[in-house]
Amino acid sequence: xxxxxxxxxxxxxxxxxxxxxxxxxxxxxxxxxxxxxxxxxxxxxxxxxxxxxxxxxxxxxxxxxxxxxxxxxxxxxxxxxxxxxxxxxxxxxxxxxxxxxxxxxxxxxxxxxxxxxxxxxxxxxxxxxxxxxxxxxxxxxxxxxxxxxxxxxxxxxxxxxxxxxxxxxxxxxxxxxxxxxxxxxxxxxxxxxxxxxxxxxxxxxxxxxxxxxxxxxxxxxxxxxxxxxxxxxxxxxxxxxxxxxxxxxxxxxxxxxxxxxxxxxxxxxxxxxxxxxxxxxxxxxxxxxxxxxxxxxxxxxxxxxxxxxxxxxxxxxxxxxxxxxxxxxxxxxxxxxxxxxxxxxxxxxxxxxxxxxxxxxxxxxxxxxxxxxxxxxxxx
Numbered sequence: 001x002x003x004x005x006x007x008x009x010x011x012x013x014x015x016x017x018x019x020x021x022x023x024x025x026x027x028x029x030x031x032x033x034x035x036x037x038x039x040x041x042x043x044x045x046x047x048x049x050x051x052x053x054x055x056x057x058x059x060x061x062x063x064x065x066x067x068x069x070x071x072x073x074x075x076x077x078x079x080x081x082x083x084x085x086x087x088x089x090x091x092x093x094x095x096x097x098x099x100x101x102x103x104x105x106x107x108x109x110x111x112x113x114x115x116x117x118x119x120x121x122x123x124x125x126x127x128x129x130x131x132x133x134x135x136x137x138x139x140x141x142x143x144x145x146x147x148x149x150x151x152x153x154x155x156x157x158x159x160x161x162x163x164x165x166x167x168x169x170x171x172x173x174x175x176x177x178x179x180x181x182x183x184x185x186x187x188x189x190x191x192x193x194x195x196x197x198x199x200x201x202x203x204x205x206x207x208x209x210x211x212x213x214x215x216x217x218x219x220x221x222x223x224x225x226x227x228x229x230x231x232x233x234x235x236x237x238x239x240x241x242x243x244x245x246x247x248x249x250x251x252x253x254x255x256x257x258x259x260x261x262x263x264x265x266x267x268x269x270x271x272x273x274x275x276x277x278x279x280x281x282x283x284x285x286x287x288x289x290x291x292x293x294x295x296x297x298x299x300x301x302x303x304x305x306x307x308x309x310x311x312x313x314x315x316x317x318x319x320x321x322x323x324x325x326x327x328x329x330x331x332x333x334x335x336x337x338x339x340x341x342x343x344x345x346x347x348x349x350x351x352x353x354x355x356x357x358x359x360x361x362x363x364x365x366x367x368x369x370x371x372x373x374x375x376x377x378x379x380x
Contacts, residue, residue: 135203180227192244
């Protein structure tokens with residue numbers, strides 16, 4: 001029977017592999033417990049160019065969570081054993097409606113997602129037995145050692161943002177706008193915990209939650225996905241949702257039974273687009289971007305959120321899927337995020353000069369996994 005296989009090993013491995021392509025370095029030294037500190041530290045002048053619009057020195061510092069030396073050593077041992085094809089496959093995520101278990105075994109992708117209408121069977125939802133049967137098929141394919149020295153288990157993700165709505169019999173909670181209106185961080189953690197349990201019942205390892213958008217224009221058709229237009233409410237919920245989904249870093253329950261990987265989304269400014277246009281442009285100051293729209297990340301990252309999803313939207317004309325200053329310099333540098341960044345549904349294809357099947361710019365900007373639901377084979 002397929003069991004929850006979410007582990008820091010697979011998460012860390014997916015984060016480390018893109019480094020082989022972009023030449024970055026990963027923090028290996030354990031650091032102090034995470035906390036947010038304001039600082040006046042300045043960038044080296046050599047790092048500033050005339051095209052720089054982001055000022056990382058103005059963003060509060062989050063100390064990175066310590067990495068497990070044993071896991072890091074295991075990663076160092078595994079990486080040289082992976083084929084080039086495996087390394088490429090690990091940075092790509094396909095939709096389960098577009099890939100078979102046989103193809104997963106052949107191309108060795110790092111992840112599969114279930115889109116809103118991609119449940120096994122004819123409906124957009126299925127019972128636990130049907131979900132688990134499909135989970136077993138993919139899992140067994142991913143760990144099949146034929147043709148490789150070491151096989152890496154895949155991670156299965158889905159949007160379970162207010163309960164597992166694609167699982168028959170699961171509890172469905174109100175949309176986020178309603179959950180935000182209750183002003184109850186204790187209850188939101190319990191809701192996240194219930195949702196995590198539902199996901200393990202269906203064989204999923206990862207939910208694309210919490211949504212940390214701070215909607216400022218109700219004309220945005222997805223504004224109901226945000227908890228509030230008040231950044232303080234969003235921040236008060238972010239860490240509690242992460243705890244409910246993943247458990248507490250450093251405790252015995254972290255990423256254990258009944259827990260799944262969480263993903264803070266969408267980085268950054270999706271709730272600020274001009275006139276509320278979906279996937280539009282947030283024409284706002286860096287201060288507003290930092291102080292309002294990043295508020296939830298300042299509690300989710302110290303809480304140990306393992307993944308962050310890049311936004312479809314732009315900030316001042318810059319597509320987030322290709323914004324190195326925000327994804328790398330701010331998120332991974334200043335904000336200390338040492339998990340991995342996943343894209344949104346073919347969002348990389350919106351970066352200038354890119355298509356859904358060709359976008360090195362995203363990887364070089366800090367994206368660690370392409371969400372390429374139906375374009376995965378060609379982007380390889």
